[in-house]
Amino acid sequence: MNQVTKFDGTHEDLIHDVAFNYYGNRLATCSSDQKIKIWDYNEGEGIWESNISFKAHSCAVLKTSWAHPEYGQVLASCSFDRSVIVWEESYHDAVKKWTPIATLRDGNGTVQDVEFAPNHLGLRLAIVAADGLVKIYEAMDVTSLAHWTMIDSFPVGEGPSKDEEGNHCLSWSTSKFTSQMMVVGCAKDHVAKIFRQDHNNKWQACEVLGGHGGVVHDVSWAPNMGRSYNLIATACKDGHVRIFKLTDDSQGGALTGGWSRKMFNVTCIADFPDHNAEVWRVEWNVTGTILSSSGDDGKVRLWKATYTGDWRCMSVVSAEEGLSAFQR
C-alpha cells in the first residue's frame, strides 16, 4: 500500500458517493453538506488533490455520475431537493470552474439515483426518483448540453415510495451488442428488476431478482467483458450482499440482440451476511471481477471469485486499520 489520501474533514457532513471518471484519474465526492468536490490524481507524487469544491444543491447530494470524457468533463448529480443537475467544467480566464448547464426538475420526490448510460448509447442519463419513475434523458446536441429531452419514462413498481420506505436505485448494463438493459432496485417491493427494451423500444420489466429481506439499497451490473453470463450485485438493508448470475436462457438470443421477456436464468450465486449491518452500496471494478461493498459496520469488503467460481471476501477495509488482508 502506498500513499493514502484521506477524505476526512473535507466535507462537513456524510459523504454519500465517490465516483471515478472513465479514466480513473479524477474523482468526485458528494455529501450532505450540499457540495461536490473534485479530486485530481497527481501522478508525480502519487496523491489525490482536491482542486475544487462547489455548492451543488440545496439539500444533501446523494449521487454523482461522470459522463464519458468524449463529451467533455461532465458530471451529473442528484439530490433530495428533487433535482438533477448536469455540471460541466469550464475555463474562464484560466480558472477551472464547474457550472450547472442543465437542471432537470420535473419529478415529484427525491431523486435517488442518477447514472449516465454506456457510451455507445450516446449522451444519455437515467434517473430514478421517489415517485417510482425511471426517466431517461438524452442530450440532443452534444455540443451544447443545456437541452435534455426525456426520451423514456417507466414506473418501476406500484406507485411512489416515501423516503422512509427506502430508495430506488439503478444500474445500466454496459453490454454493447444486446438491447438496452438496466437493473432497478424497487424500494418498498424489496426486489430488484431487470428492465429491457423490447422490439418497439419500450422498456419492459423482465426478470426479478428476489430473495431480499429488505429494501435494496444499491444495485450494480458488472461490466460483461465478454463473459457468457452477466453478474449483478445488490446491497440490501437486511445486511446481505448478493450476487446474481444471469445465464442465457434464450438459445443465444440474449447476447446477440434478440428479445423475449425471459432471456436469463437468474440464480443467486452468493449471499453474504458478513456486514451484519445495513449495506449501502456495491460497485464492480472495471473488469467485473472484484466487487466492493460498504456497510454500516464501518467496513468495505472486497469480493472476488476463486478460480473455481466461488465468491470469497478477499479483503476488508476498515476505518481503523486501513487495509487489512482478509483471513479465512
Add this chain to the structure above:
Amino acid sequence: MNRDMLKLRKDPTIPPSAAATVNTSTTNAFPVSPRLGNTGGDSRGNRSGRQRTSPKGSGAGNNAPSNSASSNASVASTQHPTTNGGPAVGYNTLGSPGYLTGSNGLGIGASGGGGSSAGSPLVTGNGGHSQQDGTGPSGNQSPLQPSTSPISSPNTFRFDTNGALWALSASPDYASVAVVGRDVLKILNVTEWGAEEAINLKAVGVRNNFAGSTDVKWGPTTGRDAKIATIGTNGPIVIWDIGTHNKIGRTIKEHTRSVNRICFSPQEPNLLLSASSDSTIRLWDLRVRDKPGVIMDAKDIVREVQFNPTSTHDIVAGYESGNIQRWDLRNPLVGEKKFMAHMGFVTSLDYHPSGRFLASGGRDRTIKVWDMEDEKRREIHTIPTIQYTSKVQWRPNRPYQLAASFKDESTVQVFDVRRPYVPLHVLYQHDKDATSILWKDSDVIWTVSKDKTFASALVKGQTVSADLLPGGKAAMNCYGQLAFTVSTKAGPDSFERDLVPKPGRPNAKAVALDGSSEPMVYRTRQTGGVFDCELFNHEAFIYCAQNYSMEAGNIREVCEHNSNVAWQANKYRDSQAWTALKLFFSEMAEPAIVVSQVDAVAPEVTTSAGTKEEEQQDDDDDIDTLEAGATKPVVRSLFAIKVLDAPIKRNWSHDDTIRNMLEFYADQGEVQMCVTILLVLAEEEDLPQFDLSQHWFSSYIDLLSRFKLWSIATAVSQACKDDRIHTMNQDSTTIHTSCSSCMKPILTRAPSSSGFWACDRCRKVLSSCSVCHKTVRGIFTWCTQCSHGFHLQHAQEWFSQSAECPTGCGHQCFPEMLKIQREQEQMSLRLETPDNETLHDPSHPHAHQHFPPRSVHSHPQQELASNQGHSTLRATDSDAKASSPLSYLPYNVV
C-alpha cells in the same frame, strides 16, 4: 346562542353546503367554542405564552387543571378550560360532546358512561368533514368511522378546511386554533384525535368587507376579552372579539401600505405590534379603542416583527433589505443599530424561549441563529435550507431544535442547529406547500398548507432522516485504486455522542443555546480516502498491450515473442499459455511435447520423473508463490507441459483446448489474452467461431481507451475481422480544427464563413505554406520542432538546399531530414497520411516520439473523438485534447 348560528344559516352568501356545515358544527361542537366558556366566567387559560405546559403522561392533558369541573358523566374529563361549569349542561342538552370523549386520558377506555369509544376519531383525514354532516349529533353513541385511513396514533391527523391556508394561531390553551387563508377564516377545536370546525367567521367577515387574511394571531387574553387579530387581504388589521360575540371589535387602518405581520405581546396581553410595508412598526393598545399606535420609523419595509418572550419591551424586526433591528419599546424613537442578517429579505423571526437567541429565516435560503447579547452580532449557527423559510419556530423544551416551513415546499422540517445540513425529521403532512407551522407542545406540531388542510403531526418517534442516508461507498478505478468512505453508526440516538466542540475563532465568546456548556457541532463518524490496493495490475496490462504482437500468420514466432512479453510482465501463466499455443501450431516439435489442460482444482500436476519435468515443476512452484503475492487465492497453473520420450504425431484437434482457454480467460475478465490470441490465430482456418468475440474486442478496446492507449486500440480495431469492430473508429469520427493564431474554431458550414481557408475572426490565412504563403490544400507538412508548415513540394524544394526553416525563425529543420533521408524515407519531412492503418502501424511504435505534444497547440488544432467515438468530441475535453491519439501526429486535414 343559536341566534348567531341561525343568522349564519340564513346568510345568503353562504352556499347550502357551507350552511349545513355550520349547522352540524353548531350542534356538535358548539359546547366547546371558547366564547361559550365565558358564561362560566372561568378562564384558566395558560398565560405563559411560550412556556407551555407540556402534556405529562396523558397526551390530552394539556388542560389538566381544568378538568375538575367535568363531573358530568358524558363529558370528557379534559376539555377546554373555559367550558367548565355552566356549559357542561349544554353538552347534555345537545347530547353531542362525543368528540371530546376521545381526549380522555390516553384515549383508553370510555369516559364515564359516555359510551363513546375513546379512540373514536372525530375527524379523520380529509373525509372527516363531510362525515360530520351525515352523522349529525349522534356522535356520542355512534362514533364516526375512520374514513380513509385509521388513526394509528394520537395527534396525527389532517383536517380539510375547504380553502388554501396561509397562517394559524392557537388559543392560549391550545384547544382551539384559528386558521386563515384567502377564503378561509375559521376557528377549529382540536383534540389529539382530530379537529372540528367551531366557528366560521367568513360570513361575518364578508359582511364587513373582510374576505380573507394573510396572518392571524390569537391574543393572550382569555375569557370575555379573548381576541384574535387578523391581517385582511385588503389591508386593515381586524381585531375580532371572539370572547363575547363573533364580531369585529376594531379595525386598524392607519397603515398606509400592507401589513406583513402582527404580534401580540406575551407579557402585556393587550399590546399588539404590526409590521408594515409603509416602513413603520406600530404598537397598539387594544384596551383603548381609538388610541393611535406608537410609531417606530424603520426606514425600510418591515417584513417581520417579534416580541422577546422574556421581556416586556424588547422587540425585534426584520426588513426587506435583509437587516434585523432590535427596538426597545420604552424608546420608540430610535432603534438599535441594524445588522445585516441575510441576502434578501427577512422572512421569519423567532426568539428562542430563553430570550437570548434569535432564529431568522431569509430569502437567501438560510436560517441563522444569533446571540442577541453578543454586541458583534455574529451568527452562531447557519442552516442552509431547501427553499427560503416561510415560518421558523423553536421547538419547546428542546433548546437546539427548530422547525421550519418553506416556500414552495410541502414538507416541514425539524432541524437540530448543531447539524445544519441534515434535518432531524422531515414531515410529509401535506400535498402542497406548507405555509405555516406552530408547535403545540414539544412533540406535536400543527401545520397549515395550501392543500386546504390543517394537520397535526407527532414529531416524537418520526423517522430520523439521517438514518436514511447512505453512509458508505467504495469505488475502484482501472489503476486498482480504491476510493471509499465508511461510517459507523454508534447506535440509535447516537447524535449526542457525535458532538464535538465547535471549532471557532479563538476569541469568540462561548455560547450554547441551552445556556450551559460550550457550543457543540455535529461531526460525522465517517472516514475515507483513496489508496492503491493493487486490485488491477495495470502496469502489466499496459506493458503487454504495448508489446504483444498481434501479427497473424506467423504463429510460432509471435507466440514465442508474446510468451516472453508475458514473462517480462510477470504474467507467468499467460506466458505458459503462449508457449502452449506455440506448441500447438508447431510443425513437429523437436522433442515432442504434449500440453494438456489440467483441472484447475487439481492440487498438483502429477508427472513421472524426469529431469526436465522436475525443472518444470520447480518453475511451477515458483510461479505460484510469485503470483500469490499479487492475487489471491492461489490456484495451480492451468497447463502443464509434459515431455514425452517418444515424439508423437500432431494428429488431434486442439480446438477444444483453445476454446477452453479462451473461455477461461474471458471468465477471468482477461480480454487482453482473448483478443490477442484471436488476432494471432486469425489466419488459422479451422479455428472455431466464438459468439462472444466481438464482446471481447469491444471490452478490450474500451479498456485500452481507459488507459489512453488509443493507438493500440485502433490497431486492434483495424486488425479485427468482425465488421462491427472493424468499423468502430470510422463511426462518427469528427475532427475539429481551429485557427492557429486566435484559436477560434473553424466552422466550415456557416454561410458567411470563409470556409477552410481563412479565419473568420483574425482574417489570417489558415495553414499557410511558409514558402509561398498560400493556404495548403491537400497534404500539409510541418516541422514538429518549430511548427512551421509547407506544401509538400515546397518543403522538398526548400530543404534540398537549406537546413534552416524558410521563415527565418532560425530553427535547423534540416538535420532531422538528413536522418530521414538516410533512412530513405519518403520525403524531406516526416510525412504521414491520415490513414489510421499507417498511423498506427505497430512496426513503428515509437514514431510519435519525434513529435512532442507542444505542436498540438501551435498548429491548427485537431482533435479526434476517441477511436470508437460515437459523436463529436467537445473542445473543452482537456483529457482527450492533451492525449488524443492523433494530436501529435504530423498531418492535418484541410
